[in-house]
Amino acid sequence: MTQLAAALVPITSAGGYLLVLAVIMPVCAVLAMLALNPRYSAPVAAVTLAAGLVVSIAIVVKLFRNGTALVYVVGGWQPPLGLTLRADGLSATMLAMTAVVITAAGLFAQAQYGLVLDKRHGRAPTTFWILLMATWSALNVVFLGEDLFNLYVALELLTFAAVPLVCLDGRAATVSAALRYLMFALLGSLLYLLGTALIYGRFGTLDLRTLSGISDGGPAVSAALALMIAGLLAKAALFPLHLWLPPAHAGAPAAASAVLSALVIKAPVFLILRLVLDVAPPEAAQFAGQILAIMGASSILFCSVMALKQARLKLMIAYSTVAQIGYLFIVFPLAAGDGELPAWGTIAWTGGALQLVSHALAKAAMFLAAGAIAEAFGHDRIAELGGFARALPMSAAAFGLAGLSLMGIPPSGGFIAKCLLLTAAVVNGHPWLAATILAGGLLAASYVFRVIDRALATPATPIQIRTAIPRRMEMTALALAIAAVLLGFVPLQPFAFLQIGRADAAAMVAP
Template sequence: MTAALHATTPGGFLLVLAVILPVCAVLAILACGPRSAARIAMATLAAGLAVAVAITVELVWSGAALTYVVGAWRPPLGIALRADGLSGAMLVMTALVVVAVGLFARVQYGLREGGGSERERTTFWQMLLALWSALNIVFVGEDLFNLYVALELLTFAAVPLVCLDGRAETANAALRYLLFALIGSLLYLLGVGLIYGQYGTLDLLALARLSRPDPALSVALALMIVGLLAKAALFPLHLWLPPAHAGAPAQASAVLSALVIKAPIFLILRLVLDVAPGQVAFLAGQLLAVLGAASILFCSVMALRQARLKLMIAYSTVAQIGYLFIVFPLAAGGAGTSPWETIAWTGGALQLISHALAKSAMFLAAGIVIKVYGHDRIADLGGFGRALPISATAFGLAGLSLMGVPPSGGFVAKCLLLTAAVIEGYPWLAVTILLGGLLAGGYVFRIIDKALAVSASPLPSRAGVPRRLELTALALAIAAVLLGFVPLRPFGFLQIGRSGLAMAGL
């Protein structure tokens, strides 16, 4: 029965390329040595972006999901890779952010001062590529155990990025991150074992057809979701994220905030909307929405109270991912309506993508400020926008998206979520969305005010930066704003490949 759900489609080999290209690059760096690391990485970034775009084009052209059965062994004996519309959007978004971060790092490591040691540069490129491969596996994987392996690869690639500079402070933050991630992995793996014992398969499409209300599945899903929440740093399991993201180098912080925490959120989305039976999905959605709303409000207030720029951005990350969890009750669907046909589904996907672009732009802009002035103390940054106008503009544009100000991707996302909250009868979620936007405006305008302030004496700068370093952050911020031109209605591309789940029994 499970074998009938999968068959390799034309273009399915592109999914394999998306996974193995970064791995091959890591092996090439090991073989060729540190001097070739940057060249190999940049070539791989270009090729990986082309593959992600090709997958998206193939999805649009075919109007159906892409599938590749590895080794011609279909589940449950083998494993399959599958990309639907949401997977395609995630692959392209990931590629864009990774390419931008790679360009930023290439310029930064090329500067004479502060370029880092040879070991630091090589480690960065290897971990960035390994992280990219792990993310792609998460977005196209169909087997729950293989997804566990991908999450572990993601963790062990992300943790070294946190402590790349070798300082004791960042090492402690990395160890805390590792502890939360390993506990989350243990809970996830326990859930996987329960599901396999109950159903004899770990394939997501098969589980969507076989799942039924029973205590074993409910316990398994609860364990897996809690484990993934620890990795996603949703309130109150967010304690590891602010020190880890704030202490890491700017290029690492951008990847961690924009991409790494999105992988467990993506899997929670699939578990709740694709695997969980109706009543379990409803209960899980309600609980996740409560935690998401608490995350928005609490961590937005914490962001307002921070004295350091990167720490403020890190708390903002925890607040903004809360919007992704209020999607679950809003996208529950109803009679004759599937979850992926709702405006909440489109709003959640746009929030996920626009947040990644905006937050990576913010962290890169903050990294430029730190490089020029040697610190990120907000109180001592008065007038920095006059010396770094491009970086200040990038931060401001990204902030517009976080606040939900038109025209920006964040505006469309929050507008769709707000509309869904009103239509579906969740006034408390509507109020949370509005308050979250106001609080985001508070901490964003706090930095803009500092950027535009007239300082009594010029800020002492420690180093200059090339213009192309600032343009990278600006490009990501502009991309977040351009998402605001997406129509305010369910986006057809995000529905590609979801009908297969309906036919599987959803």
């Protein structure tokens, strides 16, 4: 371990300061909002959203030009005493995706809170902006962190920023949903922390780059990984640990639901991916991948059926979230790789990453469109929304385009992702996963077309709009849905950008 640690000494790279900006800027925005008059919260958030989007794009461009990971050694202290921030291709993709979705949610929220002029600078909008910025910073730490305990702190910050977003309206139902979410999240944190303690007791370090050299850690490592992954599964709401998600996401404000569904539950999924591929010994990784794939397939089938049964639009979308998350877990056995081809060199790796991004864009678009619909008509009961496309054509178009991605219909990003996963399942001899992918697409088509049918129906009585919706609210959802479709032009092959920062890691741990 000493020679391995010496070989993995990180050095701050040119442009590494961008990683610090990605984490610090939202925190500075929170401090400014707390210090200034509430009327300045929205302008501060707007400036931060624009700056954060620029920084995330700069990180992607820097990686693309250099072809190597960006690293920043915090305070100049080397691990294990110090901390590092590191962005590889997947991390940079997550940062950019997060910036895009949070910017869209912020634009939607500004328009929504502006519907009632005397409340646009009230307690709820101010609290929303503070929590949104805190959520953004915590997400960026999760995607950039390299220390298991530092990642635990980031997960806790994310939990305590995300949970209040569920109950901003103060209704009893949303408070109950938020408390259930909190209980699952705290249980997950406890399991993750216990696993972290076992890892530290066994190896004396929590640095992921150092731990990536583990070849066999014995029962202690297996137990630690099992605890940590179980805790993260509770936070990710994978079936059967999904009970908290539907009421929480369905009851939250639309902008908050978009962030929770598209981004917050992706953070534990990202960490599970790192634990299985970067830390777990090969035998343990293979076993864990099979278990996760079974849970993912169950999630796809069961929660798709539950989505089909829902009477409320947002509740249907929430169950769809749990179902679509399942696709990210069937990636593990498909991207297992072999001695010659690493996991990140497989088409399943690209397919999983595309599914992650396309789902985030499509699901955020769906929740924002559903929010506009609920705001306009005063409810989101599907049976009573006949003909809503006539009143809100862009919201109906956003929902339909996002649905294309969920169903896996060309030329959407979801089609490319599911096509790559389906190909990997057939080639690698996993017919049951191939059947699950096809069945999930058919079930998604069932609940998406159910809403589209109501949107295009001719109601017996003209549908009444309670509140006029600003066009920019609808355009925000539509832009995200179009982005999810445009992802379908990604080439059907392992995407080189996603491999940046991965091959060098393999070389460094090679004997």
